[in-house]
Amino acid sequence: MDATTPATPAAPPADEPVHHPSYIGVWFGLAFLTAIELGVAFLPWAKITIILILVGLAVWKALLVALYYMHLRYEPTRLRVLAMAPLPLALILVVAVIMEYR
Amino acid sequence: MARSAVMRPPVLAEPGAGVYNEKLGIWVFLGSEVMFFTALIGAYIILRTAHPGAWQEPGEMLNVPITAFNTFLLICSSVTMVKAFAAIQEGRQKHLTLWLLATVLIGASFVGVQAYEYAELIHKGFVPSEGLYGSTFYTMTGFHGFHVSVGVLCLIFVTFRAWRGGYTAEDHRGVEVIGLYWHFVDLVWIILFTIVYLI
Numbered sequence: 001m002d003a004t005t006p007a008t009p010a011a012p013p014a015d016e017p018v019h020h021p022s023y024i025g026v027w028f029g030l031a032f033l034t035a036i037e038l039g040v041a042f043l044p045w046a047k048i049t050i051i052l053i054l055v056g057l058a059v060w061k062a063l064l065v066a067l068y069y070m071h072l073r074y075e076p077t078r079l080r081v082l083a084m085a086p087l088p089l090a091l092i093l094v095v096a097v098i099m100e101y102r
Numbered sequence: 103m104a105r106s107a108v109m110r111p112p113v114l115a116e117p118g119a120g121v122y123n124e125k126l127g128i129w130v131f132l133g134s135e136v137m138f139f140t141a142l143i144g145a146y147i148i149l150r151t152a153h154p155g156a157w158q159e160p161g162e163m164l165n166v167p168i169t170a171f172n173t174f175l176l177i178c179s180s181v182t183m184v185k186a187f188a189a190i191q192e193g194r195q196k197h198l199t200l201w202l203l204a205t206v207l208i209g210a211s212f213v214g215v216q217a218y219e220y221a222e223l224i225h226k227g228f229v230p231s232e233g234l235y236g237s238t239f240y241t242m243t244g245f246h247g248f249h250v251s252v253g254v255l256c257l258i259f260v261t262f263r264a265w266r267g268g269y270t271a272e273d274h275r276g277v278e279v280i281g282l283y284w285h286f287v288d289l290v291w292i293i294l295f296t297i298v299y300l301i
Contacts, residue, residue: 018191020108027181031174038170041160041300051301058296062289069184069285074108076120079129086133090140094147101148 026068033061112191112274128279132286135249139290142245143297146238156234160300163228164239165219172215173295176250179208180288186264187281193271195264202261202277205284209254216247239298246294249287256280 037057040050067073072080112122119126150157160166186201220240223229230240260280263269269277 018108018188020188020191023181023184023188027177030177030180034170034173034177037296037300038166041166054296054300058293061292065180065285065289065292069180069288070282071108078119079121079126082119082126082129082133086136086140090136090144093137093140094144097141097144098148101152 021068124275124279128282142242169299175212176288179205183281183284190269190274199264206257
Protein backbone atom coordinates (compact mmCIF):
# COMPACT_ATOMS: atom_id res chain seq x y z
CA MET A 1 0.00 0.00 0.00
CA ASP A 2 1.45 3.36 -0.98
CA ALA A 3 1.19 6.48 1.14
CA THR A 4 -1.81 7.88 -0.81
CA THR A 5 -4.01 4.76 -0.44
CA PRO A 6 -6.49 5.15 2.43
CA ALA A 7 -6.44 2.50 5.10
CA THR A 8 -9.02 -0.28 4.59
CA PRO A 9 -10.58 -1.92 7.64
CA ALA A 10 -9.63 -5.56 7.80
CA ALA A 11 -12.30 -8.26 7.68
CA PRO A 12 -12.38 -10.54 10.74
CA PRO A 13 -10.95 -14.00 10.09
CA ALA A 14 -13.38 -16.33 8.30
CA ASP A 15 -12.99 -19.08 10.90
CA GLU A 16 -14.33 -16.83 13.64
CA PRO A 17 -17.74 -18.19 14.80
CA VAL A 18 -20.73 -16.20 13.54
CA HIS A 19 -23.66 -15.55 15.87
CA HIS A 20 -26.95 -14.78 14.16
CA PRO A 21 -30.19 -13.39 15.57
CA SER A 22 -33.08 -15.83 15.81
CA TYR A 23 -34.27 -15.83 12.20
CA ILE A 24 -36.95 -18.41 12.95
CA GLY A 25 -38.14 -16.27 15.86
CA VAL A 26 -38.51 -13.29 13.52
CA TRP A 27 -40.37 -15.49 11.02
CA PHE A 28 -42.74 -16.60 13.77
CA GLY A 29 -43.28 -12.95 14.74
CA LEU A 30 -44.05 -11.99 11.13
CA ALA A 31 -46.54 -14.85 10.74
CA PHE A 32 -48.18 -13.98 14.07
CA LEU A 33 -48.52 -10.29 13.17
CA THR A 34 -50.02 -11.25 9.78
CA ALA A 35 -52.61 -13.40 11.56
CA ILE A 36 -53.47 -10.44 13.82
CA GLU A 37 -53.83 -8.20 10.75
CA LEU A 38 -56.31 -10.62 9.20
CA GLY A 39 -58.34 -10.66 12.41
CA VAL A 40 -58.33 -6.89 12.85
CA ALA A 41 -59.24 -6.11 9.21
CA PHE A 42 -62.71 -7.60 9.57
CA LEU A 43 -63.62 -6.33 13.04
CA PRO A 44 -66.74 -4.15 13.27
CA TRP A 45 -64.76 -1.17 14.55
CA ALA A 46 -64.48 2.39 13.26
CA LYS A 47 -62.63 2.45 9.93
CA ILE A 48 -60.02 4.93 11.13
CA THR A 49 -59.21 2.73 14.15
CA ILE A 50 -58.71 -0.32 11.94
CA ILE A 51 -56.55 1.65 9.49
CA LEU A 52 -54.29 2.95 12.27
CA ILE A 53 -53.87 -0.52 13.78
CA LEU A 54 -53.19 -2.14 10.39
CA VAL A 55 -50.66 0.50 9.36
CA GLY A 56 -48.94 0.16 12.74
CA LEU A 57 -48.72 -3.62 12.34
CA ALA A 58 -47.39 -3.27 8.76
CA VAL A 59 -44.68 -0.84 9.89
CA TRP A 60 -43.77 -3.22 12.74
CA LYS A 61 -43.41 -6.12 10.27
CA ALA A 62 -41.41 -3.99 7.82
CA LEU A 63 -39.05 -2.98 10.63
CA LEU A 64 -38.54 -6.63 11.62
CA VAL A 65 -37.54 -7.47 8.03
CA ALA A 66 -35.25 -4.44 7.67
CA LEU A 67 -33.54 -4.76 11.06
CA TYR A 68 -33.07 -8.54 11.24
CA TYR A 69 -33.30 -10.03 7.73
CA MET A 70 -31.59 -7.09 6.00
CA HIS A 71 -29.33 -6.79 9.07
CA LEU A 72 -29.67 -3.02 9.34
CA ARG A 73 -29.47 -3.36 13.11
CA TYR A 74 -25.92 -4.64 12.79
CA GLU A 75 -24.67 -2.40 9.97
CA PRO A 76 -22.39 0.63 10.33
CA THR A 77 -24.22 3.87 11.16
CA ARG A 78 -23.34 5.38 7.79
CA LEU A 79 -25.11 2.57 5.93
CA ARG A 80 -28.15 2.91 8.18
CA VAL A 81 -28.27 6.62 7.36
CA LEU A 82 -28.02 5.77 3.65
CA ALA A 83 -30.85 3.24 3.99
CA MET A 84 -33.10 5.80 5.70
CA ALA A 85 -32.20 8.65 3.34
CA PRO A 86 -35.10 8.01 0.89
CA LEU A 87 -37.74 8.22 3.64
CA PRO A 88 -37.81 12.04 4.01
CA LEU A 89 -37.65 12.31 0.22
CA ALA A 90 -40.62 9.93 -0.04
CA LEU A 91 -42.54 12.08 2.44
CA ILE A 92 -41.79 15.21 0.40
CA LEU A 93 -42.97 13.41 -2.75
CA VAL A 94 -46.31 12.41 -1.21
CA VAL A 95 -46.93 15.84 0.34
CA ALA A 96 -46.05 17.56 -2.95
CA VAL A 97 -48.45 15.33 -4.92
CA ILE A 98 -51.24 15.91 -2.38
CA MET A 99 -50.78 19.69 -2.65
CA GLU A 100 -50.70 19.52 -6.44
CA TYR A 101 -53.84 17.38 -6.51
CA ARG A 102 -55.74 19.90 -4.39
CA MET B 103 -24.85 -9.17 20.13
CA ALA B 104 -21.66 -7.80 18.61
CA ARG B 105 -22.12 -6.16 15.24
CA SER B 106 -19.19 -7.91 13.61
CA ALA B 107 -20.48 -11.28 14.78
CA VAL B 108 -23.50 -11.01 12.46
CA MET B 109 -22.24 -8.79 9.68
CA ARG B 110 -18.75 -10.12 9.12
CA PRO B 111 -18.05 -8.67 5.67
CA PRO B 112 -17.56 -11.30 2.95
CA VAL B 113 -14.68 -9.25 1.58
CA LEU B 114 -12.74 -6.25 2.81
CA ALA B 115 -14.93 -3.20 3.30
CA GLU B 116 -14.22 -0.07 1.31
CA PRO B 117 -13.31 3.07 3.23
CA GLY B 118 -16.10 5.63 3.39
CA ALA B 119 -19.43 3.84 3.79
CA GLY B 120 -17.68 0.99 5.57
CA VAL B 121 -19.11 -1.68 3.27
CA TYR B 122 -17.96 -3.24 0.02
CA ASN B 123 -18.95 -1.60 -3.26
CA GLU B 124 -21.61 -4.09 -4.41
CA LYS B 125 -23.46 -3.75 -1.12
CA LEU B 126 -23.30 0.03 -1.27
CA GLY B 127 -24.63 -0.19 -4.83
CA ILE B 128 -27.62 -2.37 -3.95
CA TRP B 129 -28.56 -0.06 -1.08
CA VAL B 130 -28.49 2.96 -3.40
CA PHE B 131 -30.64 0.98 -5.87
CA LEU B 132 -33.08 0.04 -3.09
CA GLY B 133 -33.27 3.75 -2.20
CA SER B 134 -34.45 4.46 -5.74
CA GLU B 135 -36.95 1.60 -5.41
CA VAL B 136 -38.35 3.19 -2.25
CA MET B 137 -39.07 6.31 -4.30
CA PHE B 138 -40.64 4.25 -7.08
CA PHE B 139 -43.06 2.42 -4.80
CA THR B 140 -43.73 5.60 -2.82
CA ALA B 141 -44.95 7.22 -6.02
CA LEU B 142 -47.35 4.31 -6.61
CA ILE B 143 -48.56 4.08 -3.02
CA GLY B 144 -48.83 7.87 -2.69
CA ALA B 145 -50.91 8.12 -5.86
CA TYR B 146 -53.10 5.24 -4.63
CA ILE B 147 -53.76 6.92 -1.26
CA ILE B 148 -54.58 10.25 -2.88
CA LEU B 149 -56.93 8.71 -5.46
CA ARG B 150 -58.65 6.56 -2.90
CA THR B 151 -59.14 9.46 -0.51
CA ALA B 152 -60.55 11.61 -3.31
CA HIS B 153 -62.84 8.87 -4.71
CA PRO B 154 -63.82 6.60 -1.80
CA GLY B 155 -66.87 5.29 -3.68
CA ALA B 156 -64.71 3.70 -6.37
CA TRP B 157 -63.32 1.09 -3.95
CA GLN B 158 -65.00 -1.95 -2.44
CA GLU B 159 -64.71 -3.21 1.13
CA PRO B 160 -61.93 -5.73 1.94
CA GLY B 161 -62.86 -9.21 0.75
CA GLU B 162 -65.74 -8.14 -1.49
CA MET B 163 -63.80 -8.33 -4.76
CA LEU B 164 -60.26 -9.35 -3.81
CA ASN B 165 -59.56 -12.82 -2.48
CA VAL B 166 -58.03 -12.07 0.93
CA PRO B 167 -57.50 -15.71 2.11
CA ILE B 168 -55.46 -16.68 -0.95
CA THR B 169 -53.45 -13.45 -0.76
CA ALA B 170 -52.83 -14.02 2.95
CA PHE B 171 -51.46 -17.42 1.98
CA ASN B 172 -49.25 -15.69 -0.61
CA THR B 173 -48.04 -13.26 2.05
CA PHE B 174 -47.13 -16.23 4.22
CA LEU B 175 -45.21 -17.72 1.28
CA LEU B 176 -43.16 -14.55 0.85
CA ILE B 177 -42.40 -14.41 4.58
CA CYS B 178 -41.22 -18.03 4.37
CA SER B 179 -39.03 -17.20 1.37
CA SER B 180 -37.38 -14.42 3.35
CA VAL B 181 -36.41 -16.80 6.13
CA THR B 182 -35.02 -19.38 3.66
CA MET B 183 -33.03 -16.57 1.99
CA VAL B 184 -31.51 -15.37 5.24
CA LYS B 185 -30.75 -18.97 6.25
CA ALA B 186 -28.86 -19.32 2.95
CA PHE B 187 -26.82 -16.25 3.84
CA ALA B 188 -26.13 -17.59 7.33
CA ALA B 189 -25.07 -20.96 5.88
CA ILE B 190 -22.46 -19.53 3.53
CA GLN B 191 -21.15 -17.22 6.26
CA GLU B 192 -20.24 -20.43 8.06
CA GLY B 193 -18.90 -22.00 4.87
CA ARG B 194 -21.71 -24.60 4.50
CA GLN B 195 -22.00 -24.62 0.72
CA LYS B 196 -24.42 -27.56 0.49
CA HIS B 197 -26.85 -25.87 2.87
CA LEU B 198 -26.48 -22.63 0.92
CA THR B 199 -27.64 -24.37 -2.26
CA LEU B 200 -30.57 -26.07 -0.54
CA TRP B 201 -31.81 -22.88 1.14
CA LEU B 202 -31.47 -20.96 -2.12
CA LEU B 203 -33.37 -23.67 -3.98
CA ALA B 204 -36.16 -23.45 -1.39
CA THR B 205 -36.25 -19.67 -1.87
CA VAL B 206 -36.54 -20.06 -5.65
CA LEU B 207 -39.37 -22.56 -5.33
CA ILE B 208 -41.32 -20.48 -2.81
CA GLY B 209 -40.76 -17.29 -4.81
CA ALA B 210 -41.97 -18.97 -8.00
CA SER B 211 -45.00 -20.25 -6.08
CA PHE B 212 -45.81 -16.67 -5.07
CA VAL B 213 -45.81 -15.62 -8.74
CA GLY B 214 -47.95 -18.66 -9.62
CA VAL B 215 -50.54 -17.85 -6.95
CA GLN B 216 -50.62 -14.23 -8.11
CA ALA B 217 -51.22 -15.38 -11.70
CA TYR B 218 -54.07 -17.59 -10.44
CA GLU B 219 -55.50 -14.64 -8.51
CA TYR B 220 -55.36 -12.43 -11.63
CA ALA B 221 -57.08 -15.11 -13.73
CA GLU B 222 -59.83 -15.44 -11.13
CA LEU B 223 -60.36 -11.66 -10.95
CA ILE B 224 -60.39 -11.22 -14.72
CA HIS B 225 -62.94 -14.05 -14.94
CA LYS B 226 -65.14 -12.03 -12.55
CA GLY B 227 -64.79 -8.98 -14.81
CA PHE B 228 -62.33 -7.12 -12.59
CA VAL B 229 -59.88 -5.87 -15.25
CA PRO B 230 -57.38 -2.97 -15.30
CA SER B 231 -59.76 -0.84 -17.38
CA GLU B 232 -62.56 -1.34 -14.82
CA GLY B 233 -61.84 2.02 -13.21
CA LEU B 234 -59.61 3.53 -10.53
CA TYR B 235 -59.87 0.45 -8.32
CA GLY B 236 -58.82 -1.94 -11.08
CA SER B 237 -56.10 0.21 -12.60
CA THR B 238 -54.41 1.00 -9.27
CA PHE B 239 -54.72 -2.61 -8.09
CA TYR B 240 -53.11 -4.10 -11.19
CA THR B 241 -50.44 -1.38 -11.39
CA MET B 242 -49.26 -1.82 -7.81
CA THR B 243 -49.48 -5.60 -7.54
CA GLY B 244 -48.26 -6.01 -11.13
CA PHE B 245 -45.10 -4.00 -10.57
CA HIS B 246 -44.48 -5.90 -7.36
CA GLY B 247 -45.02 -9.21 -9.15
CA PHE B 248 -42.56 -8.09 -11.80
CA HIS B 249 -39.98 -7.40 -9.08
CA VAL B 250 -40.58 -10.85 -7.58
CA SER B 251 -40.19 -12.45 -11.01
CA VAL B 252 -36.89 -10.64 -11.61
CA GLY B 253 -35.78 -11.73 -8.14
CA VAL B 254 -36.60 -15.36 -8.90
CA LEU B 255 -34.57 -15.21 -12.14
CA CYS B 256 -31.60 -13.69 -10.30
CA LEU B 257 -31.95 -16.30 -7.55
CA ILE B 258 -31.87 -19.09 -10.14
CA PHE B 259 -28.55 -17.70 -11.38
CA VAL B 260 -27.17 -17.40 -7.84
CA THR B 261 -28.39 -20.92 -6.96
CA PHE B 262 -26.71 -22.37 -10.04
CA ARG B 263 -23.50 -20.57 -9.14
CA ALA B 264 -23.75 -21.79 -5.54
CA TRP B 265 -24.23 -25.36 -6.78
CA ARG B 266 -21.00 -24.94 -8.78
CA GLY B 267 -19.22 -23.84 -5.58
CA GLY B 268 -19.03 -20.18 -6.58
CA TYR B 269 -19.45 -18.82 -3.06
CA THR B 270 -17.28 -19.31 0.00
CA ALA B 271 -17.22 -18.11 3.59
CA GLU B 272 -14.57 -15.60 2.52
CA ASP B 273 -16.45 -14.20 -0.49
CA HIS B 274 -20.25 -14.45 -0.82
CA ARG B 275 -21.11 -10.98 -2.03
CA GLY B 276 -23.62 -12.25 -4.60
CA VAL B 277 -25.65 -14.06 -1.95
CA GLU B 278 -25.83 -11.02 0.31
CA VAL B 279 -26.73 -8.62 -2.52
CA ILE B 280 -29.58 -10.76 -3.92
CA GLY B 281 -30.70 -11.38 -0.34
CA LEU B 282 -31.06 -7.65 0.31
CA TYR B 283 -33.11 -7.26 -2.88
CA TRP B 284 -35.32 -10.21 -1.96
CA HIS B 285 -36.00 -8.96 1.57
CA PHE B 286 -36.85 -5.54 0.16
CA VAL B 287 -39.41 -7.13 -2.16
CA ASP B 288 -40.89 -8.90 0.89
CA LEU B 289 -40.95 -5.62 2.81
CA VAL B 290 -42.81 -3.84 -0.02
CA TRP B 291 -45.38 -6.64 -0.14
CA ILE B 292 -46.01 -6.28 3.60
CA ILE B 293 -47.03 -2.66 2.98
CA LEU B 294 -49.00 -3.43 -0.21
CA PHE B 295 -50.91 -6.30 1.38
CA THR B 296 -52.15 -4.00 4.12
CA ILE B 297 -52.98 -1.03 1.90
CA VAL B 298 -54.48 -2.85 -1.10
CA TYR B 299 -56.18 -5.87 0.47
CA LEU B 300 -56.99 -5.09 4.10
CA ILE B 301 -57.90 -1.40 4.19
